[in-house]
Amino acid sequence: MPGEKDANPLAMPPEEMRQLGYRAIDRVVEHLAALGEKSATRKLTGAEARARFGDKLVIEHPTPPLQLLDDVCDNAWSDTMHVNHPRFFGYIPGPSSFVGVVGECLTSGFNACGGTWLESSAVTYLELQTARYLADCCGLPASAGGVFLSGGSMANLSALAVARYQHHKSHDHSLRVYCSGQTHSSVAKALRILGFGDEQLHHIGVDAEHRMDIECLGAAITEDEARGLHPLVVVANAGTTNTGAIDPLPQIASVCRDKGLWLHVDAAYGGSAVACPSRRDLLAGIELADSITIDPHKWLFQPYGIGCLLVRDTRTLTDLFGLRATYLSEMEGGSDEVNLYDLGPELTRPSRGLRLWFALRVFGVERIAAAIERGFQNAEQAQRLIESASDWEVVTPAQMGIVTFRYAGSENEHSNDKITVHVVDALIEDGTALVSTTKLDDRPVLRMCPINPATNGKDIEITLAKLSSLAKELWQ
Numbered sequence: 001m002p003g004e005k006d007a008n009p010l011a012m013p014p015e016e017m018r019q020l021g022y023r024a025i026d027r028v029v030e031h032l033a034a035l036g037e038k039s040a041t042r043k044l045t046g047a048e049a050r051a052r053f054g055d056k057l058v059i060e061h062p063t064p065p066l067q068l069l070d071d072v073c074d075n076a077w078s079d080t081m082h083v084n085h086p087r088f089f090g091y092i093p094g095p096s097s098f099v100g101v102v103g104e105c106l107t108s109g110f111n112a113c114g115g116t117w118l119e120s121s122a123v124t125y126l127e128l129q130t131a132r133y134l135a136d137c138c139g140l141p142a143s144a145g146g147v148f149l150s151g152g153s154m155a156n157l158s159a160l161a162v163a164r165y166q167h168h169k170s171h172d173h174s175l176r177v178y179c180s181g182q183t184h185s186s187v188a189k190a191l192r193i194l195g196f197g198d199e200q201l202h203h204i205g206v207d208a209e210h211r212m213d214i215e216c217l218g219a220a221i222t223e224d225e226a227r228g229l230h231p232l233v234v235v236a237n238a239g240t241t242n243t244g245a246i247d248p249l250p251q252i253a254s255v256c257r258d259k260g261l262w263l264h265v266d267a268a269y270g271g272s273a274v275a276c277p278s279r280r281d282l283l284a285g286i287e288l289a290d291s292i293t294i295d296p297h298k299w300l301f302q303p304y305g306i307g308c309l310l311v312r313d314t315r316t317l318t319d320l321f322g323l324r325a326t327y328l329s330e331m332e333g334g335s336d337e338v339n340l341y342d343l344g345p346e347l348t349r350p351s352r353g354l355r356l357w358f359a360l361r362v363f364g365v366e367r368i369a370a371a372i373e374r375g376f377q378n379a380e381q382a383q384r385l386i387e388s389a390s391d392w393e394v395v396t397p398a399q400m401g402i403v404t405f406r407y408a409g410s411e412n413e414h415s416n417d418k419i420t421v422h423v424v425d426a427l428i429e430d431g432t433a434l435v436s437t438t439k440l441d442d443r444p445v446l447r448m449c450p451i452n453p454a455t456n457g458k459d460i461e462i463t464l465a466k467l468s469s470l471a472k473e474l475w476q
Contacts, residue, residue, distance in 0.1 A: 012065075016065075019066070020065050020066060020069065023066055023069055023070075024069060027069065027070070027073045028098075028101065029098075031073070031077070032084075032098060035082060035084065035085055035086070035454075036085070036086050036087075036454070036459075038082065038085070039082075039431030039432075040081065040082055040085040040087050040088050040431060040432065040433050040434050041081050041082075041088075041427075041428045041431050041433075041434050042078065042079045042080060042081065042082075042431065043079055043080070043081065043428075044079050052075060053075075081434060083095070084096055084452065084454075085433075085434075085452075086452055086454040086455045086456070086459045087432065087433035087434070087455070087459045087462065087463055088433070088434050088452065089433060089434060089435045089436075089447075089448045089449050089450050089455075089463065090434040090435055090436035090447070090449070091241075091436050091447075091449070092241065092269050092298050092449055092451075093298075093449060093451055093452050094297055094298065094303075094304055095301055095451065095452035095453065095454065096297065096301055096302055096303040096304070097301040097302075097359055097363075099358060099359045099362045099363065100301060100302040100303050100355050100356070100358070100359045101303055102358065103302075103354055103355030103356070103357070103358035103359060104302075104303045104355045106354065106355075106358070107350055107351050107352075107354050107355060108350070112350075112351050113348055113349075114127065114340060114349045114350050114351035114352065115339065115340050115341040115346060115347050115348055115349045116328075116331045116339045116340070116341060117331070117333055117337040117338055117339050118330060118331050118333065118339075120351055121337070123351040123354055124338060124339075124340055124351075126351075126353065126354060126357045127148060127340065127351060127352070127353030127354065127357070128145070128338060128340075128353075129357065130148075130353040130356050130357040130360065131145060131146035131147065131148065131308060131310065131353065132144075132145065132146075133360065134146065134274070134275075134294060134308055134310060135310050137274035137275050137280075138271070138274050138283075138286050138287055138289075138292055138294075138310060139274075139286065139287030140287060140289075140292075140310060140312055141312065143312065143313045143314060143315075144310060144311060144312055144313065144314065145310070145311060145314030145317065145343070146308055146309055146310035146311060146314075146343075147308070147309055147317065147340055147343035147344040148306055148307070148308050148352035148353040148356075149306075149307045149308070149309060149344055149345075149346070149352070150305055150306070150307060150352075151268075151295060151297065151304075151305065151306070151307035152184070152186060152266070152268030152269075152293050152295045152307045153186040153189065153190070153307075154307060154309075154345070155268070155293040155294075155295075155307040155308060155309040156184070156186045156187055156190050156235075156264070156266060156268075156293050157186070157189075157190035157193060157194070158309050158344060158345060159264045159291040159293060159309055159311075160177070160187070160190050160191060160194060160233065160235075160264065161194055161320060161345075162291060162311065162316050162317060162319075162320050163232060163233040163262035163264060163290070163291065164194065164232060164233075165316075165319060165320040166262065166316050166319065166320075167232055167233075167260075167261075167262055168230060168232055172230065173197060173200065174228065174229045174230045175196070175200055175229075175230050175231075175232045176200055176201075176202055176221075176224050176229050176230065176231050176232060177191060177196065177200060177201050177202065177232055177233050177234075177235065178201075178202045178204055178217060178220060178221065178231070178233070178234045178235070179201065179202075179203065179204065179212075179234070179235040179236075179237075180203065180204050180205075180206050180210075180211070180212040180213075180237065180240075180247065181203045181204075181205070181206060182206060182210050182212075182237060182240040182241075182242055182243070182245060183203075183235055183237055183240070183266065184237075184240075184241055184266055184268065187201075187235050187266065188201055202220050202224070204216045204217045204220055206245075209245060209396075210240065210242065210243050210245040210396065210440065211237075211245050211246065211247050211248060212236060212237070212247040212248065212252065214248055214251045214252065214255065217234065217252065217255060218255055221255070221259055221261075231259060231261050232261065232262065233261055233262040233263070233264055234252055234255070234256055234261055234262070234263055234264070235264050235265075235266055236249055236252045236263065236264070236265050236266070236289075237265075237266055237267075237270075238265050238266065238267035238270045238271055238283055238286055238292075239267060239268075239269040239270015239271070239273070239400040239402075240269075241269060241438075242402075242404070242438050242440065242447070243396040243399065243402055243404055243440070243447075244269075244270065244379075244396075244398075244399040244400030244401060244402035245396075245399065245400075246270065246282060246283065246399070246400065248285075249265065249283070249284065249285025249286055249288065249289075250284065250285035250288065251285075252285075253285055253288035253289070256290075262290045262291070263288065263289050263290050263291075264289065264290065264291045264292070264293070265286055265289040265291070265292045265293070266293050267283070267286060267292055267293060267294050268293045268294060268295040268298065268307065269295065269298050269299065269400070270282075270283065270299075270400045271283070271286070271292060271293070271294035271295075272294060272295075272296070272298065272299035272300045272372060273299070273372060273400065274286065274294075275300070275365070275368055275369060275372060276368075276369040276372040276373055276376075277369060278369070278373055279372070279373065279376060282400070289312065290311065290312045290316075291309060291310065291311045291312065291316075292309075292310040292311075293307065293308070293309060293310075294307070294308045294310065295307045295308070296308060296356045298451075299372060299375065299401070299451055300356060300359075300368070301359065301368075301371060301453070302355055302356055302359065303355065305352065306352045306353070306355065306356060308353075309344070314343070317342070317343040317344070318342050318343065321341070321342055321343060321344055321345060322342040370453075371453040372451075374451075374453045374455070375401035375450065375451030375452070375453070376398070376400075376401055378401070378450035378451070378452075378455050378457075378460060379398035379399075379401045379402060379403050379448070379449070379450055379451075380398045380403075381457055381460055382398065382403050382448050382450060382460050382464070383397055383398040383403045385460060385461065385464055386403065386405045386464065389464065389468065390409070391407065391408060391409035391468055391471060391472075392405050392406070392407060392408055392409075392464070392467075392468070393405060393406060393408040395440055395445045396440065396445075401449060401450065401451040402447060402448070402449045403447075403448050404438070404440060404445040404446065404447050404448075405445065405446050405448070406420045406443070406444065406445045406446060407419040407420045407423065407471050409471060409472070409475060410475065415475070417443060417444050419471050419474050419475060420437070420444045420445065420446060421437060421444045422474055423446075423467055423470050423471050423474060424436065424437050424446065426470040426473070426474065427466065427467065427470060430466065430470065432462065432463065432466045433459075433462065433463040433466060435447060435448050435463070435467070436449075446467075448460075448463075
């Protein structure tokens, strides 16, 4: 019989595992069931956090797991902004479904290394199948494929790396990248990581609807070519964070074809609309892209940590990422066996696509589409309520589940701008709901992004009424 010294020091008896696991699920279900009754916005100050948890992590003695679980739920998860709250309308909400939570639990519990076919053949196949589903929704050809990464930032970074490798394998500072001023900051960050200078990113002007101006794009490319520079890639938006604007994708694709440029569509937010037949036409032209970013942890209702990079030709991924190492020789299988580490920058990775595959199978196409459609309808209802109010005005109409507006209760525009900014601080302190701020045409506006399928008309009414009440207090 093995001695005590041979026992696994981290082992837990099956009954204790069940007890801890069941309790964890119970706490999650209790939280989700009562979420709408909780504050949407809770946070600690730095001093409050230190007072609650101490200055240092102390682990000299073990803590009973059930006690620790309840302590974490009561004292850590309690003081967060609940991004899946039905009145969390700021930024881009993360309204993950419980089915996605279960898929993530299975992924963590079975703990397969999702980077290789040898270690996780079946799960790898399901990930590839799920990426193929998204590629089909986008209208990409049979040669297309994709890989799941940690989010849109990593997907954009990988797409830009692939574009440079395919078109210009050097770090030449004459290369130029084009995007509008409404493009997500992850693009500029990705270019810095890849060694591009800030001057190599050319911001293109936008039209009155905050979409990339196609004439400005053409002029910028022509001017750069005349200066001996090398246009490389255009990053188009399919649902900007600020307003939900969609750049003119067919026209941009035409420019890219004529000039031999790579077209990357950042559809991290809006790309999920391809799974909603009633709204798919909004993204006409996305099928012309060389690469596309979609974040399932936004509008496909998955827990955080899953973005997807789709490419028109899967070989463009393997050309860049498909390196070989002698210590991985056993991983090389048959021609129909795919190692996901050949499609992206990670070797060791979780099976990120499983949770989405699980949710798509459970809900089916009609329920997923209905949940996405609810976000569109919520934003359209919010627009109607704002238009009917005397103290608010719509700045950009509802598009891709986002509406922007500002305070208009004063004849003094400076006062209106000031209240528009500070009413969000008051709303955070109040906790009823959350909207966020941004700037359009150098003036502050509020953003409402009500894409949570748990959100109903009453939630929107409550939020706008609270904003009006808080704005009046600030005005006084």
